[in-house]
Amino acid sequence: MSFDFDKVNNRRNTASEKWNVKENELPMWVADMDFQTAPEILEAMHKSIDGGIFGYQFVPDKYYEAVANWFEKEHNFKPDTKWMLFSTGVIPSISAVIRHFTDVGDNILLQEPNYNSFYGVIEHNGRNVTNNELIYENGTYNVDWQDLEKKLSDPQTTIMIVCNPHNPTGHIWSKDTLTRIGKLAKKYNVMIISDEIHGDISMPGHGYIPFSSLDSEVAENSISLVSPTKTFNMAQLHASTIIAPDSNIRTRVERALSIDDQIEPGILAIDGTIAAYTKGHEWLSELKQYISGNRHLLSDYVLKNIPELSVIKSDATYLAWIDCTKVTDNSAELNDFIRKETGLYLAEGTKYRGNGNQFLRINLATNRSRVQDGLERLERGIHAYLNNK
Ligand SMILES: Cc1ncc(COP(=O)(O)O)c(C=O)c1O
Structure with a gap:
């Protein structure tokens, strides 16, 4: 290995949320x-800082090209750069989309157990969490299809969040499963949000399926959220990309993000992301x-x-x-x-x-x-x- 993952880094007293614990913990x-x-990312970030001028920045084409090329190399699928929007984070994007695409009291469908922040973002926005609970059998999780259709067919259900791959179980959804979910959601006019923040970290020999790579009828009823922040340990970067293949949905998402002021990159978001996606x-x-x-x-x-x-x-x-x-x-x-x-x-x-x-x-x-x-x-x-x- 050329990188030293065995190195013991001391993160105490760095305002790290994780390491804000007692000495023995x-x-x-x-x-x-x-x-x-x-x-390579550190080098690019140092270079940005050394420039010493931190005025307003737009998101250049080469940012979106870096995302597309990364996907082509890592996930055998090249999303169109026209489908992409920059945003300052995955959870803030979900929050903005929920606020602008749904009404107070709507149902947002997800599959429990699931990433805890989804509950906060749904409930703090006055929407209901609706659960299509995963079936746990023989040490693995599967979709309860009958229940899924029932929940999707409720007119009050307007968005479904798919955690792809799934946190906390680490499960990778197959192409068939994602397609079947996508088709059912489309049938009942429920938009899919595919949270793919963990997509880059799959074990050697395994890969996840980007939702936007599915058949166009399914992909066009979805938005996918991707980011280098989990992959490269850069939660503080506050950078993510929304992939929205359908132009109407994309325009509405863009408006939602700009109303919520989530489109302006922070100091290292662009250079850090480009370095990650081109050199990582x-x-x-x-x-x-x-x-x-x-x-x-x-x-x-x-x-x-x-x-x-x-x-x-x-x-x-x-x-x-x-x-x-x-x-x-x-x-x-x-x-x-x-x-x-x-x-x-x-x-x-x-x-x-x-x-x-x-x-x-x-x-x-x-x-x-x-x-x-x-x-x-x-x-x-x-x-x-x-x-x-
Ligand atoms: C599934 C999932 N989505 C989103 C996030 C957080 O994303 P962000 O920091 O971009 O809001 C996490 C972090 O743990 C996560 O596990």
Whole structure:
């Protein structure tokens, strides 16, 4: 490996949300990585800062070309640059689209368990969360098609959010599944928002399907949100791209974003994104191998030392979803206990709703020695919890 993912970076006292924890604590919860971003990106950012002038900036064509070329190389699909809009983040974009495409009291459909911020963004905007709960069987999640059609056919349902790939489970939806969802949504006039922020991080040999690459009748009823921020550990960049193949939808999204003032890039958003998308392929390829190694370490360790748990098999994201059914049906309580007992701080599945109360989510985007430390703490925590029961 030419990049050193084993390096232990100290993020304490850097106002890091993740690392705002006690001295003895090991945070493996929020979805950011402990790795420094790719050197090529740092170099481009240094160059921008060294220019010393930070006036208003428009989004140049080469930004959109970088997005399109990245997709062609990484995901075998080249979206048209005309379909793209810049925005200052995925969740702010979803919020703007919900506010401008739907009415207060509308239903926004999603599949629980799901990324917790979706609930906030829907409910804070006065819309209802409608749940097409995923079916959990034999250690994997599938769509409940009958229920999906029922929820989509409710005239009050106006948008469905598809988390593609899925956070927290790391599941990659197949082309058939996405197409079937897309066709049903189209039938009932429900627009799809495909959140693809985790799309670049799939395990070697696996790839996700961009929603905008599906047949045009389905793709044109959707918008997809992509960003280099998870991929390259740049949450502070506040840059994302909306891919909207249909011109009417695109015009409305553009208006929504501009009304909400979300179209002006911050200081490094453009140069950082272009560098990531043009020069980041090799770094990402090595990152994925490293994460895959961490995933194997987790699965092997749990199998051998914590047989009360099972790790859901998944092929995307740096997050792992751990089934704790044999230990508890209150993962919030379990998570608090493990934190107090061992200092390991995971994400409790309860906040993702659905059957999340039986799960913990662990973030594996850290150096291997910390993963090993986290697993030893997890083993201690689970066994102490069971002994305490
Ligand atoms: C599925 C998903 N969407 C969006 C975000 C956040 O995106 P942004 O920081 O661009 O709002 C996250 C972060 O964890 C996420 O997991």
